[in-house]
Amino acid sequence: MQNSIVDVDCVTKQFGKNVIFRDCSLTIAKGTVYGLVGLNGSGKTTFIRILLGLLKPQKGIVRVLGHDPWSHEPSFFKKMGVLLDHDGFSGNVSARDNILFFGKAKGITLSQIESYIEKQWNNTFLHSEFFSPKKKVKYFSRGQKMQCAICRAFLGEPQFLVLDEPTVALDVDAIDHFYSLVKQARDTGATIFISSHHLSAIEDLCDCVGLLRDKTIANVDCTHNDALPQPWFIRCDHDDLCRTTIQSQCLSPVEFRDNAWRFDIVNPQTAIPAIVASLVGKGFNIMEVAPEQYVLKEKIRLHNATAGNA
DSSP, X not given: OTTEEXXXXXXXXXXXXXXXXXXXXXXXXXXXXXXXXEOTTSSHHHHHHHHTTSSOOSEEEEXXXXXXXXXXXXXXXXXXXXXXXXXXXXXXXXXXXXXXXXXXXXXXXXXXXXXXXXXXXXXXXXXXXXXXOOSBGGGSOHHHHHHHHHHHHHTTOOSEEEEESTXXXXXXXXXXXXXXXXXXXXXXTOEEEEEOSOHHHHHHHOSEEEEEETTEEEEEXXXXXXXXXXXXXXXXXOXXXXXXXXXXXXXXXXXXXXXXXXXXXXXXXXXXXXHHHHHHHTTOOEEEEEEOSOHHHHHHHHHHHHHHHO
């Protein structure tokens, strides 16, 4: 496909008699953030290793950035940013020495690395550990090691990033930072492949989502239609006047569940501010207003149910 970064065509992979994929195909366009989800043991990590040239399929064609990954061309890996299930840093040296090592392997100069750390990692622990190293990596927390792995993956502005469970062990600030790195990379034309069980991250970041099930990848429709009702919640006083106030605006049933008023609403861009203004005008205290975060989860369940009945 023209302008595609990943082209997987009719790939079959098995270990002995255990078939992982059968005639599995996938195309990812340039500049896309693609999310892959699936149950434990469905083959997500195996698929990633095929994209990276760490495993060879028994059948089918795999092209990434115009390369056959199994050819192991150095120029291919220099265009990549990778985060697997291990941070990849040597524990017996500093974060600075690790980063410089990976930068040298990719042909990135010291000044380029310093500029990257200064620009992208300012106000993080990794910034201070790079310019004034104090500890060996083995003394870092699990979350700090994951941030090291993320730093390495985005080093050198790679054209294609493959990130396996990138938000594991990250705190709130680190997750926000990771989100900003993904969005900046996409804005500069990078293509990003994320495999994760953290569905809210997939939903927040990804343009397209694939579900690995029954030895193949099926696309999940993640489009939002403003003409259709969308689930929202508002945390405020448990008062029947709140219910009637919200219901008068959204024209749908409103229920109080898990310490919040929950309802479906059309065109939330205009309706939600009107509801909030009305509640505040009546003297109610509002603690939180947000869309529900289980939309992708429900779509996956619907897809599974539909496929199971086929």
